[in-house]
Amino acid sequence: EPESKQEGTYRCDVQDITFRRVKRIYWGIRVLPEGVMNLDYDSTLAQWELTESQQNLDQFHLDTESILLYSAVFGLILSAIWIGLLGLYRKTRET
Incomplete structure (x- = not known):
């Protein structure tokens, strides 16, 4: 056990x-x-993967929203x- 000294x-x-x-x-x-x-490497790795998958899911939602917005504007x-x-x-047909 390391000590503060x-x-x-x-x-x-x-x-x-x-020399x-x-x-x-x-x-x-x-x-x-x-x-x-x-x-504890295993539990830390699991936390990293969970955080990464949540970020990917958030990015997917942002991408979907922006695609829908651009589609509506287009x-x-x-x-x-x-x-x-x-x-x-119509104007040219009338004249």
Whole structure:
């Protein structure tokens, strides 16, 4: 069990064969209280998949709504064009 006294900044020096320092890396370590993070892979994976499937379902609903909206607008535009052409046709037949 890690304890809070083990928290802190740790340093790692990487050296070559002649003991010259090639790289120095620092890590900040913090001990989290129990229950903050779930390390059970299977249950965490199930939660991720559930969240992902809900997001996909929400995206499907948004896509369906936008398709219906565009279809309605396109239908109205076509109707307006058809009515305009029909009016022009009648006007030219009368003269």
